[in-house]
Amino acid sequence: MAEAHPLMLYNTLTRKKELFEPLDPLNVRMYVCGPTVYDYAHIGNARPVIVFDVLFRLLRHIYGADHVTYVRNITDVDDKINARAAEEGVPIRELTERTAKQFHEDIAALGVLPPTIEPRATEHIGEMKAMIEQLVKNGHAYVAEDHALFNVPSWPDYGKLSNRSLEEMEAGARVEVAPYKKDPMDFVLWKPSKKGEPSWPSPCGIKKRGRPGWHIECSAMAEKHLGNVFDIHGGGIDLVFPHHENEIAQSRCAHDTPVMARYWLHNGFLQVEGQKMSKSLGNFITIHDLLQEWSGEEIRFNMLRTHYRQPIDWTRKSLEESRATLERWGETYANCGGSAGAGWLPSADVIDALKDDLNTPLAIAKLHELAKEAKGGAAAFANQWAASAELLGLDANRWRGRLMSASVLEATDPDLAQRIRNLVDARSKARKAKDFKKGDRIRDELAAMGIALKDSKDPETGEIVTTWEVRASSPTEAAR
Ligand code: AMP
Numbered sequence: 001m002a003e004a005h006p007l008m009l010y011n012t013l014t015r016k017k018e019l020f021e022p023l024d025p026l027n028v029r030m031y032v033c034g035p036t037v038y039d040y041a042h043i044g045n046a047r048p049v050i051v052f053d054v055l056f057r058l059l060r061h062i063y064g065a066d067h068v069t070y071v072r073n074i075t076d077v078d079d080k081i082n083a084r085a086a087e088e089g090v091p092i093r094e095l096t097e098r099t100a101k102q103f104h105e106d107i108a109a110l111g112v113l114p115p116t117i118e119p120r121a122t123e124h125i126g127e128m129k130a131m132i133e134q135l136v137k138n139g140h141a142y143v144a145e146d147h148a149l150f151n152v153p154s155w156p157d158y159g160k161l162s163n164r165s166l167e168e169m170e171a172g173a174r175v176e177v178a179p180y181k182k183d184p185m186d187f188v189l190w191k192p193s194k195k196g197e198p199s200w201p202s203p204c205g206i207k208k209r210g211r212p213g214w215h216i217e218c219s220a221m222a223e224k225h226l227g228n229v230f231d232i233h234g235g236g237i238d239l240v241f242p243h244h245e246n247e248i249a250q251s252r253c254a255h256d257t258p259v260m261a262r263y264w265l266h267n268g269f270l271q272v273e274g275q276k277m278s279k280s281l282g283n284f285i286t287i288h289d290l291l292q293e294w295s296g297e298e299i300r301f302n303m304l305r306t307h308y309r310q311p312i313d314w315t316r317k318s319l320e321e322s323r324a325t326l327e328r329w330g331e332t333y334a335n336c337g338g339s340a341g342a343g344w345l346p347s348a349d350v351i352d353a354l355k356d357d358l359n360t361p362l363a364i365a366k367l368h369e370l371a372k373e374a375k376g377g378a379a380a381f382a383n384q385w386a387a388s389a390e391l392l393g394l395d396a397n398r399w400r401g402r403l404m405s406a407s408v409l410e411a412t413d414p415d416l417a418q419r420i421r422n423l424v425d426a427r428s429k430a431r432k433a434k435d436f437k438k439g440d441r442i443r444d445e446l447a448a449m450g451i452a453l454k455d456s457k458d459p460e461t462g463e464i465v466t467t468w469e470v471r472a473s474s475p476t477e478a479a480r
């Protein structure tokens with residue numbers, strides 16, 4: 001038997017694809033920066049959630065489901081949260097609870113597994129304060145005007161992750177340097193709270209009540225749940241500087257360790273129809289909005305067609321292609337009698353593709369090959385195909401349920417198929433007679449039964465030909 005491929009991951013820290021070796025194969029540990037909860041998460045936020053869910057699934061496959069600890073935090077203390085709560089006139093806690101709940105609903109629809117631990121910043125204030133006191137004690141941080149600040153020049157390794165020189169970073173930091181900073185690069189660990197802002201008793205003898213800066217929360221939560229040094233740290237590429245650089249500075253200086261995490265992984269950025277996503281351009285898309293039109297499976301599949309380190313251009317066209325692929329697969333899967341369940345192993349080709357720095361486009365190409373085999377083969381092929389798809393978090397039983405071609409329904413329920421054909425004919429007649437109201441009413445009736453109509457022009461006669469498909473299994477149940 002050929003030897004199994006090892007897991008290789010691209011490490012931002014070394015700028016190389018490296019062999020992944022966990023510190024403890026019985027407890028592989030991963031931390032990923034989670035959302036700041038003040039509004040619906042956008043489709044860019046969904047990218048790290050989906051990408052690291054695939055890595056979580058792969059690690060569980062390799063090391064065993066009980067031997068992986070995945071921590072993804074929730075940032076529930078932040079200036080944007082304060083501002084939004086004030087705008088809406090609601091208590092901060094109400095806003096963060098509501099938004100966290102929406103986030104969970106959205107990503108569950110995308111087929112994302114819950115992480116092992118989902119710590120919240122506000123529940124780790126004590127750990128953050130202890131870390132800040134440690135940093136002041138060992139000379140890497142100082143107190144000034146009710147703030148605690150990390151002193152960047154105290155630590156020569158600063159800038160190694162983002163590969164920036166001190167000069168470059170200083171040039172970036174020079175805008176509006178607060179007067180109490182010893183160095184323009186120094187960053188906030190703790191700051192005083194204004195009236196109405198969330199506040200806690202401060203560390204380091206600071207009299208005024210205050211709240212943490214953003215970066216310290218991840219260092220404190222990673223320490224508490226994963227230890228001083230752990231295996232993988234992930235997030236979007238925008239977090240490399242300054243967030244992750246600062247996390248590393250805090251954790252390594254507090255713990256005096258050679259690394260914080262051994263492998264740093266970053267997903268590329270997502271843009272929409274060729275443009276940066278922004279509220280002002282009006283192209284800001286939330287997961288919640290997308291789910292009104294597309295299934296979670298389609299959104300997830302569409303995300304995974306691009307390698308996680310590449311930038312991704314999120315377009316309607318590619319969503320349509322993703323939908324078409326899943327519809328085709330659903331038909332194949334139903335036709336060849338696949339019934340994914342326990343006991344089937346994913347194909348080695350798909351596993352190997354994922355082990356090569358999460359090459360999801362290659363894994364999907366392999367799924368296409370498996371689909372071909374399933375088409376011409378026994379149900380066992382279809383089941384192996386489904387088990388392989390599951391590694392990417394795709395559920396073949398959902399493709400099967402979501403669409404059936406007219407021909408499949410003819411075979412399984414000829415009476416219902418006849419009723420549908422009659423309605424489709426009645427609609428065509430109404431439209432020919434220019435009774436569009438009636439035509440639309442019939443189309444709506446069919447839609448309520450889960451039937452999707454497709455009108456196209458016959459290229460020879462110029463006549464409109466209407467074909468139909470069953471979009472979901474449940475509405476047709478209702479029609480029976
Ligand atoms: P935030 O809530 O802005 O802190 O972001 C949460 C996560 O989403 C972080 O890992 C970000 O790097 C990631 N993220 C935000 N915007 C995008 C985007 N347009 N494309 C890819 N990842 C993003």
Ligand code: ZN
Binds near residue numbers: 243
């Ligand atoms: Zn973080």
